[in-house]
Amino acid sequence: MANKFGGEEKKWVGKALPRKEEDRLLRGRGRFADDIKLRDMAYLRFVRSPYAHARIISIDTSAAEALAGVVCTLTGKEIVPQTQPFIEIGPDSKVRDYPFAVSKVRYQGEPVAAVVAESASIADDAAELVRVEYEALEPVMDAEQALQDNSILHEEAGTNKIWHGVFEYGDVEKDFQDAAFVVRIDRLHFHRFSSTPLENNVVIGEWNLKDDRIYYSCNNSFPSFAIQFLSAHLNVHIDRIRVQTSDIGGSFGIKITNYPQMAVVALASKKAGGRPVKWVETRSEHMTSSAHGNERTFRDTRVALDKNGLITAITSRHIDDCGAYPRYEPLGCVIWSQVFPGVYRFKNARIDFTQTVTNKCPVGPNRGYSRMQHLWFLERVIDICAHELGIPADEMRMRNYIRPEEFPYTTPNGCVYDSGNYPGMLELAKQLIGWDAWKKKQAEAQKQGRLIGIGIGTTLDSGTNNFGQSQIVNPGAPFSGNSQGANCKLDIYGEVVVAVGSCPQGQGHETTAAQVVADVLNISPDLITVRTGFDTERNVHTGFSGTYASQFAVSGLSAVHGAAQKLKTEMKRLAAFVLESEEDDVEFGVGAQGPELRAKRTGKSINYWGLANIVNVNSAVLPVEMYDITLNCRYIWRAPFKVPDKQRKYGNLTLTYASQLHIAVIEVDRETFIPTILDYVAVDDCGTVINPPIVEGQVYGATAHGIGAALLENCAYDAVGNMLTSTFSDYTPITALNMPKIKYGHIQTPSPHSYSGAKGMGEGGAAPIHTISAALQDALFSNGIIIEDSFNNADSLFRALVGKEICQAERLVKLERRAS
């Protein structure tokens, strides 16, 4: 057998390898945080505010404490002297954020107290006995209203405004003077929704009073970020906080911001004498008070176009609603600018960006975070301009797309798009859906009075971000670049064990990391154990470790690759010594005694056990000059970023740009106004694919989230701040009944930035939201409708078509034709 030794042939990377995660999950043996039970564990339940905005007059916990089985209670007043307010990312922020409301509540569901009891059901009973007296205040539910500061959420800040900045590039006004057409769009609105992972937040915390350390088992999805917040908040050295995660039942970014609940659990454990305390969130708690995605309003948009429909400049005013506390914000105020021009060629633009608090659930990074809102806005601009100018939607895009030969492409704000082929994706998507046939069917259907629309959505999934962009929102922020860690070792008996700093939630990291190492060592992935799930004490994490922002294929696997190569180099050196051979003559392969290294000339070999044995338990045979060999190799991969120019808001903010192009055919029923998807295609480009079915699965998942968000899922509040969708029965996540069949296609434009050519993927850029808005507008434009909101259902379409309350083109859009 002509084994390819030594070289790194891509034997496993790129292959549809079955997932290593599957066996335990299929048998019901996954280990999710709620599955963990500790000796002497107590249970915590929160008491939450029914008001969106109110002053706390008094909290009486005596009846709860008197209940048999109650261990203790905890309130905001009690924790203030023991803690610091959470770190604020914004500049000179005066917001004081504690995990409990202290003097007032600012959203419905905000925790005001907690009870700890011997059982979860006693904790439930006791929470009912806590009496809280409130004085209701005027709630602020609308972002533009909030900016008028008539009712202020954080008095100490003196304003509801969290951040404001202008992103301006090029000579914008000159383009408007020279324009052949100017389109004005009064208002567009991107709604609030959440990807609602099926597993709610769970925290088990133990403030061990014997060693004064805090031990967490939880499902936080960015623990290295959480421990930085917790350490400062709890006044505990960061090394004294251990965070472990195991299997996580989805996060989609939402579980990044459960650190306030982690703080409460630790403080409750301390008060309970160091007993482990478990908190399991209910679905209603999750819906009202975990995290939602950012809501954004786009005002006074002006678009300059030349006579061919090429967009030359855009100006607009964007108002982002971050809910009651900024938490991860105001990072979203810059993160959208990773995709400043979207997939389009325009060079000149001015975006005036403001973020405000309102009396709603705080936002958190949700799949497609901050970029999807902006990308939806740009796709709306494209489709509204196309319809107004009478240019077909596909043609409009072809004229405005960045062209394949222009990559790497530098955007007006200095981001470098690594690779892509948007026209190629459009062509493929049109083929897969049968564009011409649908166009014919649409024309025929229209004659019969049916409302059928065909929409295109082109979007980006920017991955591996440059944390230096935080300095654009706060020049004093001490973050920049990006890095990930991994460790690859031969254990004492020669097993290959890989540890990574990620905490996957179904992305298949165990599998893809094994594929990478298998290629480096030329062994089967079955022989490789991959430890995922975060553990501070594995010491493979950096300050950026976690699973978020579409990056594992780039940052995570590059770290794994680096660690495996380091290990390979050490193994080769050691084997050359043992086999009395030259390093170049040592080959990697599998022999009768398992994986081994062989000397080409002599045929002598040593297996992994033999090598590990020498280093770990037989080290007297090692010459001194080989004492540096550990066969336990840690590697930190760093993204090649520079700190952006803060004044100009200019620089490369992300390393890779995966792209998605979707086409939907939708019919709006004339009588019920229910929109139905008749056909759907998703084309994806995430560069070189490491494991095709894993990628395809994530494309489907992101597509489902987007379709759900566009048609079914809306975090709705009434005028006084009651959340109207606080259960799944009201929020209605997409099910098997309303999920259409998806036609899938992909192209590969390899990224020059990752060792394998892969780009980060998984968030999907919210392509379906853009696509469905486009298709609905295509169906209804002849009725004077433009789509002004990212959420559309039978009710809103009725209000548009019959009530003529919303989406009226003549009210929202003005087209100015200039004499040429």
Next chain:
Amino acid sequence: MPENIEKISVKLNVNGKTYVRNLEPRLLLVEFLREELDLTGTHVGCDTTYCGACTVLMNGAAVKSCTVFAVQADGAEILTVEGLEKDGQLHPIQKAFGDSYGLQCGYCTPGLLISTYELLSHNKQPSDKQIRKAIAGNTCRCTGYQNIFKAIQLAAQNRTRT
């Protein structure tokens, strides 16, 4: 208050094993399975009978164990995900889900496996529509259902073959 509540004696069979316990009447079946029997494969996702992560088979019918009191299961035969494998070998439905990449995070999977088990027990060749209907009560947030549809079709095919 809890200490005054009379416990109720319950006898039920779970995955072929008989259990006799005195239980609080308010204890949910899912709590009984997870907390008393440590069968943590059955999950809780929504508390309101929407998501189906807690689906188990009760006397041959798929039920949401978050909406059944444990005392209601007195005398019942329950099958949970842990009871699907035989002598360490995956059940053909489990295998089909694995082969089709029908799961990602795996949190909804136990419920989906049980709903599929029920479907295929009375319908050997379900149509696409019947599959969708059978799992309409099982929410999956990761897969977009496409590979789950494939998995159920594959499980049905494999079953018909054997």
